[in-house]
Amino acid sequence: xxxxxxxxxxxxxxxxxxxxxxxxxxxxxxxxxxxxxxxxxxxxxxxxxxxxxxxxxxxxxxxxxxxxxxxxxxxxxxxxxxxxxxxxxxxxxxxxxxxxxxxxxxxxxxxxxxxxxxxxxxxxxxxxxxxxxxxxxxxxxxxxxxxxxxxxxxxxxxxxxxxxxxxxxxxxxxxx
Amino acid sequence: xxxxxxxxxxxxxxxxxxxxxxxxxxxxxxxxxxxxxxxxxxxxxxxxxxxxxxxxxxxxxxxxxxxxxxxxxxxxxxxxxxxxxxxxxxxxxxxxxxxxxxxxxxxxxxxxxxxxxxxxxxxxxxxxxxxxxxxxxxxxxxxxxxxxxxxxxxxxxxxxxxxxxxxxxxxxxxxxxxxxxxxxxxxxxxxxxxxxxxxxxxxxxxxxxxxxxxxxxxxxxxxxxxxxxxxxxxxxxxxxxxxxxxxxxxxxxxxxxxxxxxxx
Numbered sequence: 153x154x155x156x157x158x159x160x161x162x163x164x165x166x167x168x169x170x171x172x173x174x175x176x177x178x179x180x181x182x183x184x185x186x187x188x189x190x191x192x193x194x195x196x197x198x199x200x201x202x203x204x205x206x207x208x209x210x211x212x213x214x215x216x217x218x219x220x221x222x223x224x225x226x227x228x229x230x231x232x233x234x235x236x237x238x239x240x241x242x243x244x245x246x247x248x249x250x251x252x253x254x255x256x257x258x259x260x261x262x263x264x265x266x267x268x269x270x271x272x273x274x275x276x277x278x279x280x281x282x283x284x285x286x287x288x289x290x291x292x293x294x295x296x297x298x299x300x301x302x303x304x305x306x307x308x309x310x311x312x313x314x315x316x317x318x319x320x321x322x323x324x325x326x327x328x
Numbered sequence: 329x330x331x332x333x334x335x336x337x338x339x340x341x342x343x344x345x346x347x348x349x350x351x352x353x354x355x356x357x358x359x360x361x362x363x364x365x366x367x368x369x370x371x372x373x374x375x376x377x378x379x380x381x382x383x384x385x386x387x388x389x390x391x392x393x394x395x396x397x398x399x400x401x402x403x404x405x406x407x408x409x410x411x412x413x414x415x416x417x418x419x420x421x422x423x424x425x426x427x428x429x430x431x432x433x434x435x436x437x438x439x440x441x442x443x444x445x446x447x448x449x450x451x452x453x454x455x456x457x458x459x460x461x462x463x464x465x466x467x468x469x470x471x472x473x474x475x476x477x478x479x480x481x482x483x484x485x486x487x488x489x490x491x492x493x494x495x496x497x498x499x500x501x502x503x504x505x506x507x508x509x510x511x512x513x514x515x516x517x518x519x520x521x522x523x524x525x526x527x528x529x530x531x532x533x534x535x536x537x538x539x540x541x542x543x544x545x546x547x548x549x550x551x552x553x554x555x556x557x558x559x560x561x562x563x564x565x566x567x568x569x570x571x572x573x574x575x576x577x578x579x580x581x582x583x584x585x586x587x588x589x590x591x592x
Contacts, residue, residue: 159367159577166363174354188358195366196373258344259351281337282349306334309341316341 162202165211166195172212172283173219179266179278180223183230193222212285213293257323265315269308276301277308364586371583388543392506399503509535509544516551525559546572550581550588557589565589 173194174187182190197218205214266274275294279285280301287305291298337345512535519528532555535548542548549572556565569585576582 163363166366167359170359170362171353174358175349175352178352187354188362191354192362192366192369195362196369199366199370200373255347255351258347262344262348282345302334309334309337313338313341316338316344319344320340 162199165198165202169211169215170195173215175283176216176219176278177223179275180220182223182226186226190219190222190226193225194219197222210285210289210292212283213289216279216293261315261319265312269311273304273308276304277312280305281309281312368583368586371578391543395503395506505539506543509539509542512538513544513547513551516548516555520551520555520558523558525555528555529559546576546579546581550585553585553588562589562591 170191174191177187177190177194178184194215198215201218205211266278269277272294276290276296279290279293280287285293287298287301290296290301294301512531516528516531516535519525519531528551532548532552535542535544539545549568553565553569553572556562556568566589569588572579572585573582579585
């Protein structure tokens with residue numbers, strides 16, 4: 153019964169950050185079949201411990217810490233999760249539209265790029281340029297110095313720009 | 329340290345990252361479904377982790393137990409003292425004592441008597457207001473239920489949980505009232521299960537009239553929502569459910585209330 157919302161403050165926090173938690177868990181290697189449950193796990197912890205969040209702390213840095221622990225728990229039970237996933241029927245492919253194709257192509261390019269990065273640089277780039285955290289927030293979430301965040305970000309952005317240029321060149325060749 | 333800031337991404341690169349972000353994001357339906365599940369999980373966890381979270385529920389259980397124990401003790405005491413002697417004394421005119429604060433007989437039991445005015449009003453039991461004929465409510469029910477306010481009591485009647493019973497007669501009356509409450513709730517539940525919606529609503533209406541703040545008032549609210557939903561009045565049912573959950577977010581009945589009238 154969606155009209156019932158006994159805790160509007162929590163619901164607002166949930167709605168604001170659900171996408172962030174979902175994507176971070178995905179980046180942390182949680183498989184697609186477990187993403188929904190894992191996101192709920194994070195918010196159950198958030199609900200229990202929201203009083204622990206300091207007034208001046210970044211919510212997303214705090215959420216990232218919880219998500220990382222939840223993801224670690226899930227990885228420990230990965231084998232069982234994989235068995236579950238294999239038991240599921242494969243989803244029926246939907247007919248792609250042009251913009252969906254373009255979006256999927258772009259997403260695939262970025263995903264491939266991220267997979268080639270080392271984990272330390274990858275998470276800095278994801279938190280900063282995909283999720284929009286500030287450098288101090290990224291530093292807090294990953295327990296790094298701010299200058300280290302800047303340094304990694306500069307490095308990855310340069311690599312990403314080169315990868316984008318290559319992707320565009322290939323697209324021109326492919327589509328005339 | 330502006331010179332240490334990394335260069336901004338080009339618009340093309342930014343667009344690719346935005347597309348990637350959209351592609352990785354969950355659907356809105358996933359988010360909405362997840363919130364309901366999180367609420368349920370939080371509620372389940374809190375109810376199993378802490379008895380205190382369900383204070384009202386446990387107070388009711390304790391109250392019922394205490395009242396039943398009190399009734400049992402009272403019965404033993406009355407038998408032990410000699411029911412016959414007590415009844416005889418109660419029937420003796422001399423019992424109308426030289427002073428007005430004595431005891432009187434009511435149904436064979438000694439009952440404390442309040443000081444009375446010179447002209448006595450007809451005697452009415454404190455905790456059992458005159459009830460309608462047993463099936464009256466069902467018989468006079470119109471085909472379409474009137475506003476739910478009808479189910480709520482319009483006449484203020486003393487309720488079981490309103491005050492702590494002091495005298496033995498009050499305790500006995502409380503136990504009787506509780507039994508009556510249970511019977512009405514069971515009647516409404518049976519009617520709901522058998523699809524007799526109007527009969528169920530009539531039973532709840534009677535419960536509301538006789539036991540406005542009764543021990544099973546919350547159970548009445550949940551059944552009312554379920555029956556209103558079954559009667560084809562989902563808007564009214566959901567409004568009531570929402571109000572209940574606002575007032576009792578941690579009630580043991582909150583989960584059942586939330587599922588009482590799902591949207592089709």
